[in-house]
Amino acid sequence: MADQRLIRDRLVVDGVxxxxxxxxxxxxxxxxxxxxxxxxxxxxxxxxxxxxxAVSIAGLATDPMHHLPPDVVPYLWPSRYCDSDRFEAPVAREFGHLAGGDKVLAITQFVGRYLRYLPGVSGSTTTASDAYVQRQGVCRDFAHLLIAMVRAADIPARMVGAYALGVSPPDFHAVVEVWLDGAWHVIDPTGMAEPGGIVRIGVGRDATDVAFLTIFGRGELIEQWVRVATVPRN
Known part of the structure; x- marks a missing residue:
């Protein structure tokens, strides 16, 4: 990826x-x-x-659908956790007078005001529409709601699993990328992380594609610990 480069990494797994x-x-x-x-x-x-x-998306245009790259098109559609078809009417009603980046910014501001960040109130089955009703959740719920509403406006949006500076409490983070003016643009609907402090781990339609751990069978997470820090350049 042009905007981030893996210098070194190491994975050690015991018991497998x-x-x-x-x-x-x-x-x-x-x-x-x-x-x-x-x-x-x-x-x-x-x-x-x-x-x-950080690049302001204000004023950026949406690409005509017939000009979208093939790998971007699937991010227009509803998905497991981003049930965008449920948001078409409210998005048209509240944001129909806006376009492109201005519309995305307005939706992002709405999500940030509408949802309260509260760990422990949502779970692995919580969808964007669930979060909309409950009006609270964690980063994945903020991301799912923003993605669903942006897709309802016919703008491609995808979920990004990330490590990020500034996340409190420290944890894996979920942010959003929207496709405007021929490129993906990173947005954190929680407002906790800046684009320059976000490391993409993976991208996908929603949490289904970017889960940090997927278990086939039975398993219980005992504990996890995430630490993200800046290091001086050599």
Whole structure:
């Protein structure tokens, strides 16, 4: 990716068989398959150089649908957690007078005001429409609601799993990318992280595609610890 470069990383997993890395969605990041039984411990460290500055999306135009790249088109459609078809009427009613980046900014501001950031109130089955009704949630709920509303405005939007500076309490983070004027633009609807402090882990339609851990079978997460910090340039 042009705006971030992996300098070094290391993954150590105890309690599993051989690790099998595979490419992730859109070639952003990677997945690692592993088979384990009993207690499994994973440790991952990475150093990433970010060359991304905040760019205002105000005034940016939407691309005509017939000019969208093929890999962008799926991010117009409803998905498991981003049920955008439920938001078409309210988005048209509240934001129909706006266009492009101005519309996205207005929706982002709405989501930031409308939802209260509160850990523990949502779960693995909470959708964008659930968060809209409950009016509270965590970063993935903010991201899902923003994505659903932006897609309802016929603008491509996708979810980004990330490490990010400024997240409180420290955790994996979820942000959004919107397609405007021929490029993806990063937005954090929680307002906690700036574009220059976000490291993409993966991208996808919603949390289904960017979950930091997917278990087939039964498992219980005992604990997790995430730390993100700046390091001086050599």
């Amino acid at each position: 068989g051989p690790l099998t890395p595979v490419a992730a969605e859109q070639g952003v990041g990677r997945r690692t398959w592993a088979y384990g039984y009993g207690r499994v411990t994973a440790r991952y460290t990475a150093t990433v150089e970010i060359e991304r500055t």
